Amino acid sequence: MSKIDHYIDAIIRQGMAEAQEDGSADTEAHHLLLALASHEGTAAHAALGSAGLDRQAIRAALDREFEHSLSAAGVSLAAYDLPTPSRDPDRRPRLGASARLAIERAIAAATGKRDLRPGHLLLGILEAELGTVPRALALAGVDRTALMADVRQPLAAGSW
Amino acid sequence: MHEPDDALAAVVALRRLADRLEDAAVEQAMRAGWSWPEVAEALGVTRQAVHKKHAKRLIAAGVALRRRQ
Secondary structure, three states, X not given: OOHHHHHHHHHHHHHHHHHHHHOOOEEOHHHHHHHXXXXXXXXXXXXXXXXXXXXXXXXXXXXXXXXXXXXXXXXXXXXXXXXXXXXXXXXXXXXXXXXXXXXHHHHHHOOOHHHOOHHHHHHHHHOOOOOHHHHHHHHOOOOHHHHHHHHHHHHHOOOO | OOOHHXXXXXXXXXXXXXXXXXXXXXXXXXXXXXXXXXXXXXXXXXXXXXHHHHXXXXXXXXXXXXXXX
């Protein structure tokens, strides 16, 4: 396996762990974003960091988006005093539609498989204009377009 | 309701909340000694469906389950 194969494999595994922690049946694009923010040593990680987006900040933004979207339907999360449910440690959440789309967009953003790097995966996630990720970033006051430019620059310079 | 994107995002969020609520409520019932058929009837689904969806994680968590009837 090449370096990028190992990286993508690690990100998908970490994304699945994030989905499992969430109790989500699917691994979604926002789970992959949490995984990207946990893997140091990439241009993607650096760009997220300079936008103030470490794993914890992304988690907070996602939680805020969840509460915000529920409130549009008149539902308050604070009204539910739920015990945390137990999880099946052996369950592997499958890749959901948003995660698959992000990976497809990452491959399209690179010039061929040999060019594919972590930054392209971040671009693939950030390209979505609709859905949980752009909504969470907007609520957190993050300029998604500027962040994409911050990833494209090191990618063009050949950074990993 | 507001703009289409808010309404659609509310659908996604409500589904997530419903899934969480189901996991928590089924576990609470089974820990309280409910049977699979009772939980299934309360949820309005078959007991095969509720068993398939929740049995593994509850067994892994060490919840004492009543036998399926």
